[in-house]
Amino acid sequence: xxxxxxxxxxxxxxxxxxxxxxxxxxxxxxxxxxxxxxxxxxxxxxxxxxxxxxxxxxxxxxxxxxxxxxxxxxxxxxxxxx
Numbered sequence: 437x438x439x440x441x442x443x444x445x446x447x448x449x450x451x452x453x454x455x456x457x458x459x460x461x462x463x464x465x466x467x468x469x470x471x472x473x474x475x476x477x478x479x480x481x482x483x484x485x486x487x488x489x490x491x492x493x494x495x496x497x498x499x500x501x502x503x504x505x506x507x508x509x510x511x512x513x514x515x516x517x518x
Contacts, residue, residue, distance in 0.1 A: 443490060
């Protein structure tokens with residue numbers, strides 16, 4: 437069942453022009469819950485995979501990412517576990 441192993445989410449980010457790799461590096465280095473970070477082309481500039489124990493922890497991670505310099509906006513997708 438979803439939630440038994442924690443919460444997996446994907447955070448899609450729009451980043452200030454030219455700051456994509458700096459933001460990706462900071463996310464990777466500063467947030468242990470981040471399991472993968474990818475700089476991408478298209479509507480979103482960075483996609484990060486997050487694994488946390490519960491929704492409160494996810495909220496803390498999202499809040500930290502949204503407060504980072506260069507992050508313009510985020511969209512969070514919570515995995516159903518399948």
